[in-house]
Amino acid sequence: MSQDDVQRLESLLLATAEGSSTAFAELYSETSAHLFALLLRILRRRDLAEEALQDCYVRIWNKAKSYNAERGSPNVWLASIARYRALDMLRARRPEVSEYSSESGEPLPSHVDETVNIEQQAEDQSDLERLHDCLDELADDQRDALMLAYYEGYTHPELSERFAAPLGTVKSWVRRGLQRLRECLER
Incomplete structure (x- = not known):
C-alpha cells in the first residue's frame, strides 16, 4: 500500500470520527473487501463473515x-478490529466457553469475561506495536511483499506480477522478510 493510500485512509478515518457518513461510506468501499476476506479466512463461513463485517463497521463508526x-497504519487498526470480532464469534460458538456455569445453571458474572477481554486486548495491542516496529525495519520490497501476502492474500505468482519482478526474487523477499521479522520479534 502506498503512502498516499495510507494517508487517504487516515483522512477518511478522521472524517468518520467527526461524523461524516460520506467518508465512512468511502472507507467501507475501500476496505470492506479486504476485511471480509480476512473474516472469511478466520470464520470459514460466509454467513458468519458477513455478520462479523457488519459488526466491525458499526464498531469502526463508533470507535x-x-x-x-x-500506533499503526489504518489497515492494521481495521484488521485488528476484524480479528477481535472474528475471535469473539469463534469463542461464543465453542460449547466449553459458556456464559452459564455448568453446575448451577446461573449466569457467570459478566465482568469476568470483560476483564479477560480487556487484558487480552492490551496484550494484543502491545504485540501489534512490536510487529509494526519490526515491519518498519524491513526493506520496502520485503515489507510490501509480506503485507500483500499475509494481509491481502496474494500468492507468490501474483506478487511477482504486481511487482514486475521474477518469481524467485519475490519468494526471496518474503522468505528473508519473514526471517528478519522473526529475529526482530524474538529480541
Whole structure:
C-alpha cells in the first residue's frame, strides 16, 4: 500500500470520527473487501463473515476517534478490529466457553469475561506495536511483499506480477522478510 493510500485512509478515518457518513461510506468501499476476506479466512463461513463485517463497521463508526496513526497504519487498526470480532464469534460458538456455569445453571458474572477481554486486548495491542516496529525495519520490497501476502492474500505468482519482478526474487523477499521479522520479534 502506498503512502498516499495510507494517508487517504487516515483522512477518511478522521472524517468518520467527526461524523461524516460520506467518508465512512468511502472507507467501507475501500476496505470492506479486504476485511471480509480476512473474516472469511478466520470464520470459514460466509454467513458468519458477513455478520462479523457488519459488526466491525458499526464498531469502526463508533470507535474511529480512538484511531492513532502513531500506533499503526489504518489497515492494521481495521484488521485488528476484524480479528477481535472474528475471535469473539469463534469463542461464543465453542460449547466449553459458556456464559452459564455448568453446575448451577446461573449466569457467570459478566465482568469476568470483560476483564479477560480487556487484558487480552492490551496484550494484543502491545504485540501489534512490536510487529509494526519490526515491519518498519524491513526493506520496502520485503515489507510490501509480506503485507500483500499475509494481509491481502496474494500468492507468490501474483506478487511477482504486481511487482514486475521474477518469481524467485519475490519468494526471496518474503522468505528473508519473514526471517528478519522473526529475529526482530524474538529480541
